[in-house]
Amino acid sequence: MEKNRETVLLGFEDEHISEKYKNQVNFCTNKIGGKPDYPPNIKLDPPICGLCQLPRPLIVQIYAPLEHSVYHRTLYLFACINPNCWNLNESWYCIRVHSQETTFESEETISSKSTSVVTHWCDDADDWDDDNNTNFNEENGNVISNIEKVSDEDDESCSLEDSLRSGFGNLFVDDRNANKGAQGGAVGRLHSPSATAEIEGNEGEVISIDTPTFPQRDIASLLQEAAPLPQDICQSDSRRISSIQFSPYFMAVWEETPDKQLANVSDRHVKELLQDYQQKNDDNSYLLSPEGGVTEGGEGYEKYEKSNPAHGDKMFHQFLSKIQSNPGQILRYSRESSPILLYPLQETMKKCQYCQGDLVFEFQILSTIISKLKLLTDPKQIARLEFGTVLVYTCRKSCWSSDTIFRTETVILQKELY
Template identity: 35%
Template sequence: MATSIHETVLVGICDGAIDKKKNTSYCTNKIGDRPDLLPIISLQCPICSLCQRGLSHVVQVYCPLATSPYHRTINVFACTNPQCSGKSESWIVLRSQCLDDDIKGRQDNKTKTCRESAMSRTDWCDEADDWGMDEEEQENVAESGERVRNDSVSEETDVSSKLQGLSIDGGLDQQSALQPPHAHVFQSFYISVMEETDLDGFHDTDHENELLREYEEREGVMVGEIRSCGSGEAHEEYEKATVKHGDEVFTGFMKKISLCPEQVLRYSWAGSPLFITEQPFNVSEMVPFCGHCGSPRVFEFQLMPALVSLLCSAGTNSDTPLEFGTVLVYTCRNSCWKSGSTVPVEEFIFVQPDPDQKLFK
């Protein structure tokens, strides 16, 4: 499905391993490790509906909506059992929310709220030293202010200014209950975020063109080069050809991510997903309405193939059998939340296998 020119797409990129000595919080965007729960949330380890094994934490995304007063975190879990690989039923996505008052009511001398001051995309990508502050620095961080309320009809998220990676005590006793001993704990990495439109010039186009040439040789298709123009915009010139594996959707997917093939996440609340294989003909009917308020669900973000190579067990060099093409996450359009709730809301997740997983190894 093509992305509308009016949609804002945020791209998540791996931004380095997380030091084990650094604590993370519910407002840290990260790969792996254990989830960091909002202060009022309680959660036992999610279980695979296919094999009944405990699920491993894959990613955590802090994504408050500009029109909402809630802190909002989404956690994605998956089963690493090879027999469950690539099946949507072996994945779970959970949405958690709470208000500033809920956090302040549970603060103590070891707990700090997330800083809400706006941060430019340049700070995200080029000045990433704020990741994992030490304790002395944390004490200088101001408490969260009230979220901006936007009366506009636009429901665009405020991710680029609100995603932060400051430390917080997540509660180790509670955390240990989230990951049973037999479940994989993936090595943890920070996720840095920038707008897709800002990718031009962010990467070395010579390097990207080399990757594209290698892809052309493998697949027997002419993709063309990424060419920088005087206006600062990059234009892609494509020539139609028959792909060896006959999957034009996959070829289009590769073209779309060619400016940043290492992206691990694409975020576009109420936007259009980027399918890696032919989308189901009844995709609109496939996504169920919210089971709590009955509202339609909208696309929010997807996990990308480059994430697969980062999902290795912490403390080992061995890969896990978790493989996928792309993982699509749909959430309640109203982001409904019952006051006083302590249990995350399960949303809808759809997994598409990769037609050529070896390209990302």
């Protein structure tokens, strides 16, 4: 839902989408990874990277309807995981999909009807099986009782168990070390029946001992900047390509704490420290002002001044401060607001390619999401992306027509600073 310009919604990783939740996930769900959940009337193939022709898995799915609109509105952001395409705008891809409420309700009605038909068919399945077995036996003139069959099988199994029990009952365990070959271990008594299963060769030859080995490490692979692509993604089979996806997680969303509230907390902390210092040292030369500053000898107030960061990059310092104020955030949403940047934008903002209208900032993902993206085919955690922040700009009018399936939005990537 569209929010006030000053309101910023933050996205955080939530619970894993397991099998029990898959029926509850649809195009109205905010999530990380997995397969894109399109409206029931829309089917799209996995997007292909225009640089390397490899499939691009889903990064995030954002449900973002606008006020005074009759459409559901969902944004899908994809990225290429090929290391050669990292930190390039062309490797990212965002589409916008609209759907009406009536379409979604009609599909639910159809699915409920189909479910009732399947349930009714399952209720009759057991009766059909019993009648068929009875008719088949009566036509041949031999109606065999299932109870007699089971009893015969039980007699055979009991006789086999009795013979085995009598054979094993004549064995005893020698207290000597069983690893010394024929001199110890389980041996049979005299005149006892021989075992049907025998081990060929000496016992010492049969026992295998795993010799511990030192771990072998490939130093060259450790120095590689990126892990190689999985074999499945390099196959031309479309079925394997569609299976490449990140592990799906729900995305929790809540509002960001305004900077003014954080500043008030900081000011109160400064006042408490100064008052504590005055009480311990009986120093009244510095008095607190009503506005939160200090005065010396009752003269004009003196306020604290914020110093510049040591590295001198105010924009990067602000970027880190915003992230550290709410640790764990992976997404920032604020339509028609301003994003937090690593450095000033170098790209000239273009117009909407469909209606030639203005573009507005809608959301951005942060590099903190990289550790959350776990490819299902990876046996262990491997970083499959590299970036500083990714900005998504959309059409201000959110232009749409009834014959449209989807529309592509503008993605701008900023590299991570070193």
